[in-house]
Amino acid sequence: MAHWQIAAGSTGRDYSSRFVRHGLAFVGGEWQCDAMAQVQPGDVVILKRGRGQIITVGTVVTRAGQHRGQGDKPWLRDFDGWDLAAWCNVDWHVPPTPIAVTGLTRATIQGVGQQHLIKIADRVLTDTPARLDYEPEPVPTQEVSEEHMITHLVRLGLRPGDADELTQAMRRIRLLARFYLGRDWGLTKEHETRTFLVVPLLIALGWAEQRIQVELAVPGVGRADVACFRVPVTHVDQAGDCVMLIETKGLSQGLDYAPKQAHRYAEKFPSCQVVLVTNGYCYKAYKRAIDGTFALHPSAYLNLMQPRTRYPIDPVNVGGALDVLEMLLPR
Numbered sequence: 001m002a003h004w005q006i007a008a009g010s011t012g013r014d015y016s017s018r019f020v021r022h023g024l025a026f027v028g029g030e031w032q033c034d035a036m037a038q039v040q041p042g043d044v045v046i047l048k049r050g051r052g053q054i055i056t057v058g059t060v061v062t063r064a065g066q067h068r069g070q071g072d073k074p075w076l077r078d079f080d081g082w083d084l085a086a087w088c089n090v091d092w093h094v095p096p097t098p099i100a101v102t103g104l105t106r107a108t109i110q111g112v113g114q115q116h117l118i119k120i121a122d123r124v125l126t127d128t129p130a131r132l133d134y135e136p137e138p139v140p141t142q143e144v145s146e147e148h149m150i151t152h153l154v155r156l157g158l159r160p161g162d163a164d165e166l167t168q169a170m171r172r173i174r175l176l177a178r179f180y181l182g183r184d185w186g187l188t189k190e191h192e193t194r195t196f197l198v199v200p201l202l203i204a205l206g207w208a209e210q211r212i213q214v215e216l217a218v219p220g221v222g223r224a225d226v227a228c229f230r231v232p233v234t235h236v237d238q239a240g241d242c243v244m245l246i247e248t249k250g251l252s253q254g255l256d257y258a259p260k261q262a263h264r265y266a267e268k269f270p271s272c273q274v275v276l277v278t279n280g281y282c283y284k285a286y287k288r289a290i291d292g293t294f295a296l297h298p299s300a301y302l303n304l305m306q307p308r309t310r311y312p313i314d315p316v317n318v319g320g321a322l323d324v325l326e327m328l329l330p331r
Contacts (some may be wrong), residue, residue, distance in 0.1 A: 011252025193280030
């Protein structure tokens with residue numbers, strides 16, 4: 001029996017609740033997937049946060065004749081843009097509160113040899129009952145072709161003459177995004193994603209440069225990364241003309257925490273109907289509700305690299321590629 005430590009993401013992309021909800025552990029990346037392939041039934045998994053907390057502990061188990069796999073759960077292949085292909089089944093024993101420890105490493109998945117960590121993990125397994133009720137995994141979604149996306153936008157008002165430009169723009173964005181993903185992610189910060197991925201898409205969709213403000217100062221809040229207006233911006237006091245805000249993030253950042261920041265900006269713009277959070281190729285869209293607020297859960301999701309009919313992580317409640325593109329069209 002081996003002991004493993006596994007990280008459930010990092011700041012802005014914490015997957016720990018999904019681990020526990022579905023009775024799984026999952027990782028992405030070539031080296032990490034190779035490590036997951038060594039996990040065996042009966043092994044102990046320590047789910048950690050950073051290097052100082054144990055969130056929960058579990059035992060690898062066999063369900064439906066399988067204890068682990070790789071690449072066969074489509075919803076894990078697009079987890080807010082991350083490809084988390086390798087997984088194993090785990091019966092989790094969740095303590096009342098996270099346990100502060102020392103000795104954990106920064107590795108996403110790694111064998112544990114420190115005896116004090118092994119003793120803590122084994123104690124959790126003994127003292128805390130295993131969780132028995134796990135939620136079903138998300139149902140499969142369908143791919144959306146580029147032709148389908150363009151046809152949908154033309155029906156909504158995109159000029160047919162702009163369709164070729166949009167098609168070329170999306171292809172350029174995908175090529176550049178693949179280049180960014182193939183290098184050190186720390187090099188691609190929000191300035192690069194905004195300049196080379198986000199704004200080109202907006203212009204291809206029909207937004208005129210005169211209607212886009214980059215790093216717009218919002219008194220009392222900060223700066224909105226991208227603000228789109230119903231008319232050309234000619235003076236400072238045009239908050240009532242802003243109809244869309246976009247918060248941009250670097251590739252190494254997640255999208256989970258960003259909406260709260262973006263929603264503070266939207267309070268200053270009463271005509272803003274949608275807030276989007278993006279890393280340049282994945283977009284989460286949040287529509288304003290009738291009561292004027294923005295929910296913390298997304299209304300729709302688009303991954304330009306893998307457009308789907310619905311949000312792979314929550315297909316029942318959240319729309320997909322066509323819905324986001326509709327929100328991105330100029331109003």
